[in-house]
Amino acid sequence: MKANSKFKRSACAVANTLDILGDKWTLLVIRDLFFGKTTYSEFQKSPEKIPTNILADRLKRLESENLITRQSYQQRPVRYTYQLTDKGKALAPVLEAMVIWGNQYIPGTISLNRIKKIINHYEQKKTTDQKPV
Amino acid sequence: MKANSKFKRSACAVANTLDILGDKWTLLVIRDLFFGKTTYSEFQKSPEKIPTNILADRLKRLESENLITRQSYQQRPVRYTYQLTDKGKALAPVLEAMVIWGNQYIPGTISLNRIKKIINHYEQKKTTDQKPV
DNA sequence: AATCATTACTTGCAAATTGCAAGTTAATCC
DNA sequence: GGATTAACTTGCAATTTGCAAGTAATGATT
Numbered sequence: 134m135k136a137n138s139k140f141k142r143s144a145c146a147v148a149n150t151l152d153i154l155g156d157k158w159t160l161l162v163i164r165d166l167f168f169g170k171t172t173y174s175e176f177q178k179s180p181e182k183i184p185t186n187i188l189a190d191r192l193k194r195l196e197s198e199n200l201i202t203r204q205s206y207q208q209r210p211v212r213y214t215y216q217l218t219d220k221g222k223a224l225a226p227v228l229e230a231m232v233i234w235g236n237q238y239i240p241g242t243i244s245l246n247r248i249k250k251i252i253n254h255y256e257q258k259k260t261t262d263q264k265p266v
Numbered sequence: 267m268k269a270n271s272k273f274k275r276s277a278c279a280v281a282n283t284l285d286i287l288g289d290k291w292t293l294l295v296i297r298d299l300f301f302g303k304t305t306y307s308e309f310q311k312s313p314e315k316i317p318t319n320i321l322a323d324r325l326k327r328l329e330s331e332n333l334i335t336r337q338s339y340q341q342r343p344v345r346y347t348y349q350l351t352d353k354g355k356a357l358a359p360v361l362e363a364m365v366i367w368g369n370q371y372i373p374g375t376i377s378l379n380r381i382k383k384i385i386n387h388y389e390q391k392k393t394t395d396q397k398p399v
Numbered sequence: 400a401a402t403c404a405t406t407a408c409t410t411g412c413a414a415a416t417t418g419c420a421a422g423t424t425a426a427t428c429c
Numbered sequence: 430g431g432a433t434t435a436a437c438t439t440g441c442a443a444t445t446t447g448c449a450a451g452t453a454a455t456g457a458t459t
Contacts, residue, residue: 143313146368146375147297147361153372155290156416164280173436180276184418189437210425212435220371226363228280234360235279238353239286242279289445306407317447322408343454345406 153198154224158183159191160231163217163224166201168249171214195221286331287357291316292324293364296350296357299334301382304347328354 142148154160161183165176176188183191192215195201200221206214235242275281287293294316298309309321316324325348328334333354339347368375 141374142315143381144374144376145294145297145313145381146365146372146378147381148294148314149372149375150364150368151290151293155288155293157284157288160284160288161278161281164278174434177436180278181281182275185437186419186439187417190416210427210435223367223371227360227367230359230363231283232279234356235283238356239279239282241274241277242282243277245279248276248278248280307405310407318408319410319448320446323445343406343456 150227153194153200158187159195160224160228162188162191162195163200163221164228166215166217166221167225167228171216173213173215200224283360286327286333291320292328293357293361295321295324295328296333296354297361299348299350299354300358300361304349306346306348333357 142152154163158181161179161181162176165179170176170179173188173192176192177183177185192201192203195215196203198220199218201215201217203213203215205211232245236244275285287296291314294312294314295309298312303309303312306321306325309316309325310318325334325336329336329348331353332351334348334350336346336348338344365378369377
């Protein structure tokens with residue numbers, strides 16, 4: 134375990150931000166939190182199919198960086214929800230900038246609203262009447 | 267080599283953007299390009315001290331993704347400069363959002379202007395009169 | 400002329416991280 | 430009582446990273 138080590142590569146804000154969320158998965162979990170997902174199993178159902186050990190690791194790191202909090206929402210058996218802190222919510226402009234850039238320069242990418250619909254669609258395995266996405 | 271593979275984890279703009287720049291180094295190279303650095307050795311001199319094999323790899327990837335172009339600026343011996351394309355320059359809002367977030371939430375990080383001064387300071391090993399950063 | 404320095408890399412290899420599959424624990428549903 | 434769900438953990442192979450050293454081409458220095 135080396136997460137939350139206070140060593141800085143430099144004083145640059147970009148470098149330090151990348152030390153927290155510079156990988157392929159962290160911002161996707163944060164995206165899901167913005168979309169209203171709160172539980173471990175909900176994160177797993179997203180279309181990118183994050184590996185379960187990576188998800189567990191990222192949730193721990195995000196918590197240790199105070200980007201999210203973990204709360205149990207029931208006992209017997211104990212189950213948890215995750216929520217963005219103010220620090221986590223403040224990442225909205227970063228995500229927005231990425232979406233705008235992706236939509237403009239990567240063919241085949243779609244807007245956040247459409248993604249949100251698709252993600253919710255993935256969620257609703259149990260409902261009977263599904264509208265096409 | 268698997269760079270530039272067209273496989274998409276999902277249609278989400280965030281996921282696809284992260285497939286291009288979701289690591290600890292790529293955006294630092296792009297930051298340096300925004301600061302006016304153009305050559306391999308200049309990138310190496312930045313305070314984060316990117317490993318040379320990683321730098322070579324990232325420059326290749328950035329070129330294959332059309333975020334930068336490579337041009338030789340002299341023969342005998344042949345030397346190269348790298349420059350941002352429009353697609354690369356369009357990442358400015360992503361960097362800006364990261365800087366704002368970092369400055370607000372990570373203690374000890376400094377503004378882009380101050381970083382730029384420090385980076386230029388690192389550059390000028392050869393000049394005689396150095397002002398304190 | 401030989402050595403030193405610079406630029407732009409490549410190569411080798413150990414260490415760390417990732418990704419896939421399977422297993423675990425606890426409790427509820429049918 | 431067997432299946433299912435939630436929230437993880439564990440094992441392990443494959444990939445990626447990071448450090449150090451090496452290389453090629455050329456110009457500058459002693």
